[in-house]
Amino acid sequence: MTDGAERPAARPRTVVVTGIAGRLGRIVARRLHRELDWRIVGLDRRPMPGRPKDIEHHQVDLRSKKARDVFRTGEVDALIHLGVMHDPRARPAEIYSWNITGTTKLLEYCQAYRVPKVVLLSSANVYGPRPDNPQFLTEDAPLLAAQRFPQMRDLVEIDHLVSTFLWRAQGVETVILRPVHIVGPVHNAPSNYLRIQRPPVLLGFDPMVQLIHYQDTADAIVAALGPGRRGIYNIVGPGEVPLSAVLRELGREPVQIPHPVAKPILSLAFRVGISSFPVDELDFIRYVCMVDGRRASAELGFRPRFGLRETIHAVDEPA
Amino acid sequence: MGLLDRLQQLRGPVPDDDIAGRTQALVVRGNEFGFDEFGASRESLRGALRVARWLYRHYFRASAFGVEHIPATGRVLFVANHSGQLPFDGLVICAACFLEPPQPRLVRSMVEYFVPTVPFASYLFARWGQITGTPENCRRLLAAEEAVLVFPEGARGISKSFSKRYQLAEFGKGFLRLALEMRAPIVPIAVIGAEEQAPAINVKPLARLFGAPSFPVVPYPPFLPLVPLPVKYRLYFGEPIRMTGDPDDDDEVLDEKARIVKNRIQSMIQIGLREREHVFW
Numbered sequence: 001m002t003d004g005a006e007r008p009a010a011r012p013r014t015v016v017v018t019g020i021a022g023r024l025g026r027i028v029a030r031r032l033h034r035e036l037d038w039r040i041v042g043l044d045r046r047p048m049p050g051r052p053k054d055i056e057h058h059q060v061d062l063r064s065k066k067a068r069d070v071f072r073t074g075e076v077d078a079l080i081h082l083g084v085m086h087d088p089r090a091r092p093a094e095i096y097s098w099n100i101t102g103t104t105k106l107l108e109y110c111q112a113y114r115v116p117k118v119v120l121l122s123s124a125n126v127y128g129p130r131p132d133n134p135q136f137l138t139e140d141a142p143l144l145a146a147q148r149f150p151q152m153r154d155l156v157e158i159d160h161l162v163s164t165f166l167w168r169a170q171g172v173e174t175v176i177l178r179p180v181h182i183v184g185p186v187h188n189a190p191s192n193y194l195r196i197q198r199p200p201v202l203l204g205f206d207p208m209v210q211l212i213h214y215q216d217t218a219d220a221i222v223a224a225l226g227p228g229r230r231g232i233y234n235i236v237g238p239g240e241v242p243l244s245a246v247l248r249e250l251g252r253e254p255v256q257i258p259h260p261v262a263k264p265i266l267s268l269a270f271r272v273g274i275s276s277f278p279v280d281e282l283d284f285i286r287y288v289c290m291v292d293g294r295r296a297s298a299e300l301g302f303r304p305r306f307g308l309r310e311t312i313h314a315v316d317e318p319a
Numbered sequence: 320m321g322l323l324d325r326l327q328q329l330r331g332p333v334p335d336d337d338i339a340g341r342t343q344a345l346v347v348r349g350n351e352f353g354f355d356e357f358g359a360s361r362e363s364l365r366g367a368l369r370v371a372r373w374l375y376r377h378y379f380r381a382s383a384f385g386v387e388h389i390p391a392t393g394r395v396l397f398v399a400n401h402s403g404q405l406p407f408d409g410l411v412i413c414a415a416c417f418l419e420p421p422q423p424r425l426v427r428s429m430v431e432y433f434v435p436t437v438p439f440a441s442y443l444f445a446r447w448g449q450i451t452g453t454p455e456n457c458r459r460l461l462a463a464e465e466a467v468l469v470f471p472e473g474a475r476g477i478s479k480s481f482s483k484r485y486q487l488a489e490f491g492k493g494f495l496r497l498a499l500e501m502r503a504p505i506v507p508i509a510v511i512g513a514e515e516q517a518p519a520i521n522v523k524p525l526a527r528l529f530g531a532p533s534f535p536v537v538p539y540p541p542f543l544p545l546v547p548l549p550v551k552y553r554l555y556f557g558e559p560i561r562m563t564g565d566p567d568d569d570d571e572v573l574d575e576k577a578r579i580v581k582n583r584i585q586s587m588i589q590i591g592l593r594e595r596e597h598v599f600w
Contacts, residue, residue, distance in 0.1 A: 131435035134455035135357055204438025208358045208445070239350045242358055242442065249352075259438065287435055308351055 014039040014076050015225070016115075018062060018106065019083030020055075021046040023186040023319060024121075024214060028082065029055060031218040036225070041074065043067055044083065062102035071109040078117035078225055079110055084158055086189070092150065099154040100161070107165045110172060117173045119224045121217075122159040124180045124234055125152060129207070129289035136292035139178070139232045149280040163232065175224040179235035180291060183311060184214030185319040189281060194250060194315045200277055201254040202262055205286045206244045212237030213306035213314050223300045233300060236293030238308045243285060249312050259286065338369050341423045346392075347448075348463065355448075357427075357456070363446035364425070368417055375414035378549055379407070379512065380600070383415045385556035391422040394461040394503045395559070397468040398494055400487055400584055401476030403513035404535045404544040406430075408477075409449075411552050412468055412508060427460055428468040429453075454497060461501040469494045471577070478533035480521045484514035485588050490581045492573045499566040499576075504559035507580055509587035512552040515598045517544035551600055555587045 015032060019025045020042030029040055033052060042048055042057040051057055060066040062083060070076070083102065085095050110118050127137045128145030143159060145152040159176060166174035181190035190211070193199055212235060220235045247254050257265060262282055269275035296302045306314070342365045348355045353362055375381050389395075399412060413426040429452030435441045450456045450467075457467050470476055475488040498505050519535035526534035537544050560583065562576055 131441075132432040132451065132453065134453040135450070136455065136459065138455075202438075204441065206442035208354070208356075240356050240358070241350070241352050241354055245352050245354070286441075 011075070012037060012039045013078070014041060014074050015078040015080060016041045016043060016070060016076050017080045017082060018043045018102075019081075020044050020057065021048040022082065023184075024182065024188070024217070025082050026051075027184075027186070027214055028080065028218050028221055031215075031222060035222060038077070041070060041076075043070060062098070063105050067105065068109055071113040071115065076110075076113065076115045078119065079106065079115055080221060080225075081106060081118065081120045081162075084121070084155060086151070086155065096154055100157055103158045103161050107161065107169075111165075111169050115172065117175075117225060118162070118165070119175045119177065119221060120158070120162040121221065122162070122176050122178045123155060124178045124210070124236075124291045125284070125289060126156050126159050126178060127289055127291065128152070129283040129287035131287050133288050133290075135208070135288060136290055137234070138292045139234055139295060148283060151278060151280045166230070166232070173228070173230040175229055176232040177220055177224055177235050177296075178233065178291065179217050179220060180210035180212050180237055182214055182217050183211045184314040185317045186214055189278065189284075191315050192276060193285075194246065194252075194312075196252070196277075198253050198255050199247065200257050200262070200266060200275070200285075201243065201247070202259045202282070202286050203256040205259065206242045207286060207288045208240045208290060209243050209246060210236055210240055210290050211246070211308075211311050212304060213311040215314075216304040216306055216311075219305065220296065220300070220302050223296075223302045226300070229300060231295075231299065233296040233302075234291035234293045235296050235302060236291060237304045237311050238306060240290060241308060241312075246312050249309065250315065336372075338372060339365060341417060342368060345417070345423050345425045346465075347425060357448070357450050357460075358442065358445035359425070359427075359448035360446050363443070364448065367443075367447045368414070371410055371414040372418060374407070375411060375418060375552075379411060379552040381411050381415065381512075381552035381554060383419050383554040383556065385558075386415070386419040388506055388556040388558055389416055389420045389424060390466075390504070390506070390559070391420065391424075392464065394464045394501060395466045396457075396461065396494060396498050396501075396503045396505050397426060397466060397508055398505050398580055398584070399468065399470055399508035400485075400510055400588065401470035401472045402479065402484070402510065403515075403547065404477060404517040404519050405547050406477065407516060407547050408510045408513040408552075409468065409470070411510070411513075412554065415554050416466065424466050426466050426468045429457060429470075431474065454493060457497050458501060461497065461503045467503075469497075471581075474532045478521065478535060480535075481514070481518040482520075484518075485511075485592060487581055487585055487588075490577045492570065492577055495562065495573055495577045495580070496566040498562055499564055502563075504561050505580055506559050507557040507583045507587065509555040509557070509584050509591050510552065511555070511588065511591040511595060512550045512598070515550045516547035518548075519544050548599075550598055553591050553595060555591050557583055557587055 021044040048057045126143040146156040267279045409428045416424045416426045471490040472488040522534045
């Protein structure tokens with residue numbers, strides 16, 4: 001790299017990635033590995049089988065002393081926090097502690113051991129789908145998702161924690177990315193939903209949605225690592241389409257459910273295990289929750305590489 | 320769309336019964352799936368405009384005056400009086416701007432916040448280019464040189480009782496701030512006829528019971544204003560008003576400017592009422 005040629009004595013820079021064992025974590029790690037000459041250290045409670053030899057992995061709890069040691073011993077140049085746990089089948093209290101305490105600890109380590117860059121992968125869902133939403137929310141819109149979806153509470157709270165850190169820790173370049181629905185061979189709510197052959201939809205509702213290709217998301221993370229980048233950014237993909245057009249493009253056969261009965265039907269189906277659609281997230285297929293990505297394009301220089309069709313079909317890519 | 324296409328569209332008037340041709344001539348900024356950022360699609364508009372034309376020409380037998388004041392291109396804020404319990408005044412204005420001028424224009428009305436919660440209306444309104452009435456949405460469309468329709472009286476206007484017909488309710492200031500901020504000309508519109516389409520009184524106790532802003536009752540079956548009477552609509556488009564000033568000015572200054580627009584519409588209403596010979600023809 002040119003950077004290395006100028007300063008041959010410089011040590012390789014180190015980036016810590018939480019949640020590296022997940023599908024998106026692996027994709028991000030692979031991108032960083034390929035494009036930047038950085039030393040990559042993974043932090044995840046899960047094992048990471050089949051990882052490249054030069055990726056270091058620590059199978060630890062973020063709240064543990066071992067996680068702290070990663071920051072204390074190594075000179076960490078950046079933290080990428082992807083490790084937001086969101087599992088509709090797990091115990092909420094457990095997830096809450098993991099997410100909130102974990103994030104608080106991470107931020108403590110970053111401040112204590114002078115990590116100059118923190119990147120949080122939040123989500124555009126933190127604004128919440130609402131009937132009175134403007135078509136495109138900007139970064140200063142209030143994060144109202146937790147009002148109606150207890151499941152979203154953790155995500156909103158993490159976003160708040162890191163926003164506070166952004167203003168408080170002036171010496172740290174903190175970047176919060178709020179991407180729209182990430183689609184690809186990843187395990188998240190929108191991708192899981194779009195992979196269902198007969199997905200539930202609400203009769204008489206067909207909101208506009210924004211999707212982003214998983215590789216474009218990785219691009220945004222790489223862009224956020226750039227020197228001097230600091231702030232909160234909505235990250236949008238190639239455009240807006242009605243949900244029905246996405247399902248049609250994928251050849252799905254949506255099941256129309258009238259919205260007054262959707263909640264009981266889907267929560268029953270969820271409990272018996274024939275559907276994995278989280279009932280709290282019904283409003284995401286009812287109202288708009290779209291964001292304005294102009295700030296990221298102006299300040300991070302971020303532009304999606306993938307078109308609408310490619311992005312939609314990324315959901316069916318083999319892992 | 321290229322400049323050439325746009326010029327070709329401006330070349331000649333498209334006959335008004337050629338809905339497909341006129342829809343084609345509309346400026347809709349669609350993506351590869353045919354939807355613009357607000358979810359409007361030419362495909363959906365074509366069907367809706369056929370129905371709108373029938374209502375406009377045959378049911379309401381509308382006539383429009385001052386059509387030359389509808390700008391062929393560029394941002395514009397249409398400001399109209401709102402009345403008649405049912406939002407057919409919006410439909411008639413949209414139809415007029417689509418059917419009457421040589422270059423048809425897609426009018427995007429700012430609809431109430433509850434519309435996205437109503438099944439079917441939620442997405443059909445969006446497909447037809449109607450938008451949730453937030454200032455951000457209006458700003459974005461004006462910046463994209465589109466035409467936006469606002470009813471500054473809002474729910475106060477549409478739900479007023481028959482005894483208050485053709486008396487404008489209080490105007491909000493939001494439309495004025497947007498016009499000043501976006502430097503958009505205001506085209507005032509007076510709608511005559513809508514007031515008589517559902518001569519209703521407001522039963523306040525029932526409104527309170529249902530938690531609705533109003534509970535209109537009409538003196539003929541089915542006693543609820545579901546279908547408008549076949550009144551004749553008359554639309555008066557006024558000369559564009561260009562306001563200048565600071566959108567964040569004191570309320571009194573903005574009120575003064577809003578009153579200019581309100582008075583213009585009120586005087587156009589008086590002229591319209593004087594010229595009208597009968598409510599139904």
